[in-house]
Amino acid sequence: MRYTTFIATLIASGLLVGSSSTASELDFSRDVLPILSDKCFACHGPDTDDGLLRLDTADFAYEDLGGYRAVDPDTPNDSELLQRIQSNDDPMPPVDADKQLTDKERETLAEWVLQGGSYGVHWAFVPPTASGRLDKHEECSVDVFIEQQLNEHNLEFAPEADRRTLARRAALVLTGLPPESNQLEKYLTSDKDNAFEEFVDQLLASPRFGEHQARFWLDAVRYGDTHGLHLDNRRGIYPYRDWVIKAFNDNLPLDQFIQWQLAGDMVETDSIEPLVASGFVRLNPSTGEGGAIEEEFQAKNSFDRVETLGTVFLGLTLTCSRCHNHKYDPISQQEYYELLAFFNNTAEPALDGNSYTYGTTVEAPSNQQQWQHWTKLEREAIRLTESARQTVRGEETDSPDRLMEFASGRKTDSAPVCFVSDAIRSDAGPPAFPSQSSTSDTEWKKLENWNGKVDESIELLAHRKPDWSRWIAFKVDCDSPQTFVLSYSGGSGSDVFLDNEQVAQTRADELIDDRELLLLSVSAGTHEVMVKLVGDETISRTELSWHSPWAGVSTAGWKHASLENRLWMIADPNGPFNETHFAQTAHSMARAIHRLRKQFTTTLVAKELPTPRNTHILRRGEYDLPIGDPLQPGVLSVLNGFPDAAPRNRLGLAQWMTSPDNPLPSRVLVNRMWQRVFGAALVRTPEDFGVQGEYPTHPDLLDWLAIELQQSGWDFKHMMRLLVTSQTFRQDSTWRDDANDPENRLFARGPAFRLDAEVIRDIGLWASGLLDPTMGGEGIKPYQPEGMWKALAHPASNTRHYEPDQGQRLYRRSIYVYWKRTSPHPMMTLFDAPDRESSCVRRSRTNTALQSLAMLNESQRMDMARALAGRLLSTCDHDEARVQLLFEIVAARPPLKNESDTCMELLDQMRKRYQTDQGAAAALIKVRTDDQPSELNLVETAAWTQVTSVVLASDLAVMLY
Structure with missing residues (x-):
């Protein structure tokens, strides 16, 4: 038989147990597992049917199969695997299998079995460890690992590229644009030893840096300006894109960058940035197609989010596990649905209604200039409100109890009845206040379901002509003196009347962004409020908002009030802060925030349902075939357990994702950083770190970079500077005849690739x-x-x-x-940009x-x-x-x-x-x-x-x- 010849060859090579073997010890993860995964796991892997041999773990491979074992570590020569991979009568893989072993692969498997058939954990599932090879080169540790492999191939670094080439290369990698002429000239004429490092620092500080780096992230998270399915209508989420640019320019730590996107709606903060960042959860393609089944698309939306999470943060292909246990990686179908449970509880509808805004939205800056202005205002307001909260009427306090007590005495009619007039002449006098007991008066229409106690807008039929106006009227019952915030639109001549007395009038030179803002104080009792809104050609709709900033504080607490409402509470002339120096500043700041907010747009954000949906395993991924009991949210056990103190929601998921015990996210991120700098990644399958993916070209370097990312405080700019200032990056990119390395896997020359x-x-x-x-x-x-x-x-x-x-x-x-x-x-x-219907972490270059x-x-x-x-x-x-x-x-x-x-x-x-x-x-x-x-x-x-x-x-x- 062929097997006899094969054994004879192994004996002659000294590979059989008991022979004088000099073969080097094989690494299971590097040498053996890729062969088993590629050629064997489709039938003998994690998703193998009951009763069929499994080769993915030692326990199964060593199992007694009735007098023999697939892999026998005690008597390796008797291992069934040795016979079957060379058998002519009953070979493995079968003769009709799509993938067959090469002779080299057979030799490797045989060598592994004869060395004892020891198993190990796939390299990517082991937490990264620091290498001891850093001592000899402390200035740039990146080069230590590259140089070692070069030396093993009798190579050295290529000469450094000339300054002009290097400047252009660094500028394109960091900003996506060539260097500005003044920057280039300064670098070319500098005689400083660190001239290049200073040049790189200028590029890192450029606002163009964030624009360029954000592009790679938008590919990965499948950002789009449309729904993606059926009508593919417009949808409003571009503030998320602008936030990503801002985050990279601000060098937001990447662990925070990740946590805000996964669970920004759950982060306790006054900033709107985490909330806007949670738009990541809303980026999935959606549909409003007639006849679509909500339950089906609820499942599909969750599938998309889980599988995007796997690609972007874990570098794993999770789609297999939607229908069955993963065929190659140790990920069960149950774990897939436990991971899905984190996303199955978001509050937006499963169908988008073909709407620009569907589900939960928030107002956010509409461009980078507004973001910068807002960030400054927001920080100042947070400092002011925290300082004011500590001082109530000059007394220090560390709790908001007195504020809640004060708010509890500010009670009003929870639902004042509101009336809207027909269009009437602007020069006419105020109409008689409508009767709440009668709705038959033709001059007034009762507005249903309006709650003047909270922020709500009345959107009425546009009235563009200044000759015409509308009136809005309602009564307010107050148990005590208090102050309300009134915001309204209207052209020149718009009026506000309180108990038949005019208290404000809008003049043309006082219009602020088409909205007027008024802080209106009233005494205890019942008051009639009437607002006249005069038509204006520049105003497309009439709006009115009336609310007490103290509403809800007595039950929900100070921290749950919006930042703007806290400022109005501090500015309240009837409030507990009225004798402090904070009051006037808060009033000015609240008006500034209000003015800026009127320029904001809306963006889709995440929100949790108060009562979680049940999540079940779905038979073969079919939405209508749930099986088993409801599942609790959970993570992939192969990547270490869920943190004990973390909540079982998306915030806990984010904490698990950025935990130093999770072996993948930091590796995945630095691998993609290397890819954008050098054109090819250390793991050349950046979308797949599983056993079907490629082994790293420099595994120790990848681990060192992952640890460096964590120890630097997840500092993205630090990591990019580390790569770009390395000797590896600075090499000349000219082809080397002395290096048999067409794909530049040794990085024996500088990067050279077509731009995106x-x-x-x-x-x-x-x-x-x-x-x-x-x-x-x-x-x-x-x-x-x-x-x-x-x-x-x-x-x-x-x-x-x-x-x-x-x-x-x-x-x-x-x-x-x-x-x-x-x-x-x-x-x-x-030029190979993706459609962004799904995650893309590696573009092709055709x-x-x-x-x-x-x-x-x-x-x-x-x-x-x-x-x-x-x-x-x-x-x-x-x-x-x-x-x-x-x-x-x-x-x-x-x-x-x-x-x-x-x-x-x-x-x-x-x-x-x-x-x-x-x-x-x-x-x-x-x-x-x-x-x-x-x-x-x-x-x-x-x-x-x-x-x-x-x-x-x-x-x-x-x-x-």
């Missing part, structure tokens, strides 16, 4: 001078083929019609491009003829080329200087002679062409002729446009090297 879609577009905008620096806000719409959305969208979709933006919005950074999930911008998908076609013809590419040509023509007086400047802008270096000659030859050809065909020249540069300087020559502009378009489409612009 967004960076390619942004470089063109930056080089041409068109880039609009505005940060944040609703997604922008650059040019795209006309009718594209219409052809792909449902006829009832509100994203069926694509209208390109006008003016400077066209030229904002690509992270702000509107992301329609069923049809992302074609220049994004052409190379197609269509990319070249688009780079040389797409409308905005030609717009960029024309603007860059105009920049060259208006800056330099002769062609040689223009070519020099072109290369300085695009490549951060002067041109080589052959590059300069080629550009001059192309320029000459284009001049000759357009001198004889000026109509073609005009057609070429027609995109932005409105902005074309009149002094520029048509032929010259067109000729240089062709030159700049070619350079912008070349490796000089689209490659990192």
